[in-house]
Amino acid sequence: xxxxxxxVSAIEKKAREIRETIVQMLVAAGSGHTAGPLxxxxxxxxxxxxxxxxxxxHPEWEERDRLFLSNGHIAPxxxxxxxxxxxxxxxxxxxxxxxxxxxxxxxxxxxxxxxESTSGPLGSGLGQAAGYALGAKMDASTSSAQAAPNFRVYxxxxxxxxxxxxxxxxxxxxxxxxxxxxxxxxDRNNIQINGMxxxxxxxxxxxAKYEAFNWHVLEVDGHNVRAFVDAVGEAKAIYEKPTVIIAxxxxxxxxxxxxxxxxxxxxxxxxxxxxxxxxxxxxxxxxIKSEHQ
Amino acid sequence: MLQEHIHLLxxxxxxxxxxxxxxATRDGFGEALLELGEKDERVxxxxxxxxxxxxVLGFKEMYPERYIEAGVAEQNMATVASGLAAYGKIPFIAxxxxxxxxxxxxxxxxxxxxxxxxxxxxxxxxxxxxGPDGATHQALDDIALMRVLPGMTVISPCDAEEARQATLxxxxxxxxxxxxxxxxxxxxxxxRETPFTIGKAEVYWEGExxxxxxFATGPLLYNALCAAQELEGEFAVSVINVHTIKPLDREMVxxxxxxxGAVVTVEEHQIAGGLxxxxxxxxxxxxxxxxxxxxxxxxxxxxxxPKELIAHYGMDTRHIVAAARRxxxxxxxxx
Numbered sequence: 001x002x003x004x005x006x007x008v009s010a011i012e013k014k015a016r017e018i019r020e021t022i023v024q025m026l027v028a029a030g031s032g033h034t035a036g037p038l039x040x041x042x043x044x045x046x047x048x049x050x051x052x053x054x055x056x057x058h059p060e061w062e063e064r065d066r067l068f069l070s071n072g073h074i075a076p077x078x079x080x081x082x083x084x085x086x087x088x089x090x091x092x093x094x095x096x097x098x099x100x101x102x103x104x105x106x107x108x109x110x111x112x113x114x115x116e117s118t119s120g121p122l123g124s125g126l127g128q129a130a131g132y133a134l135g136a137k138m139d140a141s142t143s144s145a146q147a148a149p150n151f152r153v154y155x156x157x158x159x160x161x162x163x164x165x166x167x168x169x170x171x172x173x174x175x176x177x178x179x180x181x182x183x184x185x186x187d188r189n190n191i192q193i194n195g196m197x198x199x200x201x202x203x204x205x206x207x208a209k210y211e212a213f214n215w216h217v218l219e220v221d222g223h224n225v226r227a228f229v230d231a232v233g234e235a236k237a238i239y240e241k242p243t244v245i246i247a248x249x250x251x252x253x254x255x256x257x258x259x260x261x262x263x264x265x266x267x268x269x270x271x272x273x274x275x276x277x278x279x280x281x282x283x284x285x286x287x288i289k290s291e292h293q
Numbered sequence: 294m295l296q297e298h299i300h301l302l303x304x305x306x307x308x309x310x311x312x313x314x315x316x317a318t319r320d321g322f323g324e325a326l327l328e329l330g331e332k333d334e335r336v337x338x339x340x341x342x343x344x345x346x347x348x349v350l351g352f353k354e355m356y357p358e359r360y361i362e363a364g365v366a367e368q369n370m371a372t373v374a375s376g377l378a379a380y381g382k383i384p385f386i387a388x389x390x391x392x393x394x395x396x397x398x399x400x401x402x403x404x405x406x407x408x409x410x411x412x413x414x415x416x417x418x419x420x421x422x423x424g425p426d427g428a429t430h431q432a433l434d435d436i437a438l439m440r441v442l443p444g445m446t447v448i449s450p451c452d453a454e455e456a457r458q459a460t461l462x463x464x465x466x467x468x469x470x471x472x473x474x475x476x477x478x479x480x481x482x483x484x485r486e487t488p489f490t491i492g493k494a495e496v497y498w499e500g501e502x503x504x505x506x507x508f509a510t511g512p513l514l515y516n517a518l519c520a521a522q523e524l525e526g527e528f529a530v531s532v533i534n535v536h537t538i539k540p541l542d543r544e545m546v547x548x549x550x551x552x553x554g555a556v557v558t559v560e561e562h563q564i565a566g567g568l569x570x571x572x573x574x575x576x577x578x579x580x581x582x583x584x585x586x587x588x589x590x591x592x593x594x595x596x597x598x599p600k601e602l603i604a605h606y607g608m609d610t611r612h613i614v615a616a617a618r619r620x621x622x623x624x625x626x627x628x
Contacts, residue, residue, distance in 0.1 A: 110409050118408035124400050127369045131376020142358065169369035
């Protein structure tokens with residue numbers, strides 16, 4: 001079912017709040033990644049406020065959808081989204097990367113309820129998601145299984161981690177096992193630490209690569225909430241293959257001066273920059289007169 | 294003398310040319326998997342294109358729906374197993390130790406160890422006795438790689454029967470486990486009645502007033518027992534089977550070492566980071582004393598027959614006897 005305009009606005013509003021929190025937590029942390037988290041805010045808002053079956057008060061709920069974050073360095077967007085969804089207080093976001101915090105620089109499952117895995121080293125999320133999806137498929141196909149598991153498995157990846165060989169080992173594995181209960185999402189923002197992906201290690205034709213590995217491939221504008229939700233819906237209808245959604249995003253989305261700039265991949269804003277960024281986010285680039293309205 | 298109460302096989306060390314039953318530890322692993330397949334539906338096997346030589350072929354044929362082919366992709370094998378364990382399966386991953394936990398070490402570290410997923414890692418063809426395949430296939434660093442990971446249990450069974458027991462125990466163990474197996478047929482010492490508990494070392498030979506404690510792991514335990522026998526009449530030793538390198542049975546290590554005053558460790562592994570290191574770490578703190586290390590001394594192996602390689606790299610009975618004499622000598626000269 002298509003999203004109503006009202007639903008789209010509500011998700012977009014959440015995405016703005018998430019972006020503000022990301023900037024606040026990064027400046028408080030004094031280190032971390034800015035471009036990727038800001039670029040994925042729309043998608044994470046859509047996931048946690050519309051797509052995923054989940055219950056922030058019961059993170060271990062058996063029937064929840066499972067989201068494996070493979071590119072652990074975009075943890076700020078995951079944490080900020082989880083906080084806004086009610087997993088923990090938004091104020092806790094300011095403990096990011098601090099000693100004793102549950103919000104580790106890269107996500108650690110055993111420290112924070114609601115995380116499905118530990119990630120950071122790139123290329124290892126897809127295999128875990130595939131293993132999980134395969135476990136569920138095995139039980140669904142054996143008569144001895146009790147109720148067949150009724151959840152979907154999602155995996156978020158970066159485009160940079162498509163450089164990693166183990167990503168393709170897992171892509172081959174998921175395609176071979178026809179894991180139709182698995183949907184992968186690639187943040188195609190075209191940047192990685194050393195520069196533009198097509199200069200560092202060209203990925204194109206990414207669509208053709210996944211198709212050759214027996215995946216159903218969809219491409220969307222990663223800032224068009226409605227298009228993304230539709231793509232996830234289409235993935236559910238594909239029964240013979242896993243689906244990958246190549247989400248074209250703008251790194252640093254929401255803060256004009258850092259958009260598309262790869263040097264913002266792995267650094268946080270300074271205090272002064274953060275104030276400027278927050279003003280821009282809060283006033284929708286001047287469309288709203290005052291940030292305190 | 295051999296400890297009868299632990300139910301070892303009879304006539305294990307007859308001086309007039311003992312002929313112990315021979316079986317590879319990997320075969321004990323294969324047998325245990327068949328038992329586990331029958332007993333527990335959650336048990337699944339993921340293998341990287343080596344079903345026959347890792348001895349998971351029987352499981353594959355008996356339970357094809359629970360056999361998962363990874364192809365020659367050990368990194369993915371580890372991450373898939375992490376996902377399967379997260380789902381609630383009990384995954385065993387099988388390849389050669391040089392590839393798993395060698396090649397996929399980082400995936401094991403991140404997605405299994407830090408992530409605390411109870412994957413059972415079965416590393417085959419460990420040690421120099423792989424023989425003709427040469428240095429690339431002789432895992433001499435796998436214990437070190439796994440022992441350094443917090444939360445990882447590391448088991449190196451001494452024979453096929455202990456391998457069977459260790460595999461059964463690993464399946465029930467709540468955390469990740471590394472199981473180390475060898476390719477070659479080696480003497481079977483233990484029986485189904487021989488006690489096996491993860492983390493509990495067992496005394497296999499006890500000499501009256503032992504002056505050297507020999508701690509051995511893996512199939513070389515047999516050589517250590519032969520050495521003990523050879524030393525009879527010269528001086529007494531005790532031989533302890535340390536099948537679990539992590540968590541180490543510190544209490545037993547300290548007790549037997551203190552009682553003897555000198556220690557020899559025996560393993561088919563680099564000296565750096567293996568059983569000897571683990572024991573030295575404990576004794577340096579609890580009971581510093583002369584120690585000799587039988588193992589591979591900072592070299593890679595080469596092609597050859599298992600027996601000649603074991604002799605060349607200094608791990609046969611003769612070398613263990615010599616190490617025990619050196620340890621005892623250093624111990625008495627100190628007094």
